Amino acid sequence: MWFDRFAKTFVAIQHYLFYVIMLFARFNLYANSYIYLFKKAFDTRRARGGRWAWAMEIVLSHFSMSTADLGPTESFPHRQLRTTSDVICDESIGFIHGGLHLQVTHHLFPRLPRHNLKRASALVKLFAQEQGLTYAEFGFVEGNAEVIGVLRGVAEQVKLMGKVANAEAKRSS
Numbered sequence: 001m002w003f004d005r006f007a008k009t010f011v012a013i014q015h016y017l018f019y020v021i022m023l024f025a026r027f028n029l030y031a032n033s034y035i036y037l038f039k040k041a042f043d044t045r046r047a048r049g050g051r052w053a054w055a056m057e058i059v060l061s062h063f064s065m066s067t068a069d070l071g072p073t074e075s076f077p078h079r080q081l082r083t084t085s086d087v088i089c090d091e092s093i094g095f096i097h098g099g100l101h102l103q104v105t106h107h108l109f110p111r112l113p114r115h116n117l118k119r120a121s122a123l124v125k126l127f128a129q130e131q132g133l134t135y136a137e138f139g140f141v142e143g144n145a146e147v148i149g150v151l152r153g154v155a156e157q158v159k160l161m162g163k164v165a166n167a168e169a170k171r172s173s
Contacts, residue, residue, distance in 0.1 A: 011158050015151035060087050061103035064146035078106040085136035087143055
């Protein structure tokens with residue numbers, strides 16, 4: 001796989017730069033949210049709320065999970081449970097997350113109102129247990145460790161692929 005100099009450098013150190021990038025990514029979310037709100041401030045066709053997102057919540061819920069395509073034989077519930085995780089948070093601050101910490105249930109029922117996600121999540125956990133499926137949940141620290149581990153693994157795979165490609169190039173010349 002060919003990478004330009006920029007990609008080659010940053011893929012190799014992505015697990016070190018993760019928090020630095022996330023620090024600046026939040027400002028992009030803020031800017032986009034304010035732009036959206038400004039554009040919609042005078043839209044009277046229907047009431048609309050801001051599209052606020054919590055970047056870390058999304059990253060923790062998705063980046064550490066498999067993205068492999070297991071084909072058409074994998075059921076929809078299995079795919080959602082395999083590719084998404086929940087972030088465990090104290091009930092007293094659950095409202096701050098706006099339901100984003102319950103990504104597994106959100107992916108299974110994307111139009112379910114946020115106030116129903118917690119109750120539905122308990123039912124999904126029971127379903128997963130009955131079906132022998134894994135319902136992944138991480139605390140904030142454990143979730144960060146998982147994400148960093150995945151990023152480190154990708155960096156190591158790319159490094160190994162580069163070594164193999166270089167060896168093949170030398171052998172064929």
